[in-house]
Amino acid sequence: MFKKLIISIALVSTPAWAAKPPFTGVDHSGRYQCTGMDSHIGAFEGVVDMKLNAEQSTGEHGAYGFTLTLLDNSRYDGFAAANSSSLAIYFAHTDPSLKDYGVGIANFASTPDGKTSFTKYYYGPEYEGGGHGFETCIKS
Numbered sequence: 256m257f258k259k260l261i262i263s264i265a266l267v268s269t270p271a272w273a274a275k276p277p278f279t280g281v282d283h284s285g286r287y288q289c290t291g292m293d294s295h296i297g298a299f300e301g302v303v304d305m306k307l308n309a310e311q312s313t314g315e316h317g318a319y320g321f322t323l324t325l326l327d328n329s330r331y332d333g334f335a336a337a338n339s340s341s342l343a344i345y346f347a348h349t350d351p352s353l354k355d356y357g358v359g360i361a362n363f364a365s366t367p368d369g370k371t372s373f374t375k376y377y378y379g380p381e382y383e384g385g386g387h388g389f390e391t392c393i394k395s
Contacts, residue, residue, distance in 0.1 A: 276313050276314045278307075278309055278312040278313060278316075279314055279315055280314065280315040280316060280317050280337065280338075280339065281317075281339075281340075281363075282307050282317065283305055283307070283317065283337060283363060283373075284305055284306050284307045284319070285304075285305060285371070285394045285395075286302060286303070286304050286394070286395050287302065287304075287305070287372075287373070287392035287393060287394050287395065288302060288392065288393055288395050289301045289302065289303055289390050289392040289393075290390070290391055291375075291389055291390035291391070292388055292390075293386065293387075293388035294386040294387050294388055295382065295383050299325055299326070300325070300326050301323050301324055301325040301326060302323070302324050303321065303323050303392050304321075304322045305319045305320070305321050305322075305335065306319060307319055315338060315339055316336065316337065316338055317336070317337035317338075318334070318335075318336055318337075319334060319335040319336070319342075320333075320334055321333040321335045321344055321346065323346060329348065329349075331346040331347060331348050331349070331355075331356075332346065332347060333345045333346035333347060340362055340363040340364070341360070341361070341362055342360070342362070342373060342375075343360055343361075344358065344359040344360070344361060344375065344377070346358075346377070354381040355382040356379060356381070356382070357378050357379030357380065357382070358378055359375045359376060359377030359378070360375065360376055360377075361373040361374060361375035361376075362374055366393060370393050370394050371393075372391065372392060372393045372394065373391075373392050374390070374391050374392075375389065375390040375391075375392070376388075377390070
């Protein structure tokens with residue numbers, strides 16, 4: 256009897272924040288064709304693949320796996336957190352000896368022909384003494 260009472264109290268007193276609301280935001284998953292300008296390498300092109308992690312997404316907040324592959328097959332893996340039309344990104348080159356990693360901030364918008372796109376500013380604190388860049392990516 257006492258054990259049932261304790262269990263009942265525990266269930267009734269479970270805080271509301273413990274129940275995760277479902278994801279209601281826009282799912283930005285997909286493949287994006289990107290062009291950019293980096294303070295070290297200059298102009299570049301690549302492909303971003305983003306996939307929603309539904310288990311970690313809640314309300315209008317989305318969690319994503321993130322991979323950027325450049326034309327020379329250099330790859331940067333990372334993750335991103337979205338809130339409405341804003342995206343925060345962490346990325347790192349697959350070769351850790353390069354110390355080529357950083358953070359970025361992006362905003363989603365629509366192109367004139369209705370495609371989803373994002374523009375990103377990023378900062379890498381260690382690669383070749385530090386650097387930054389800009390990137391525009393359009394969902395294919």
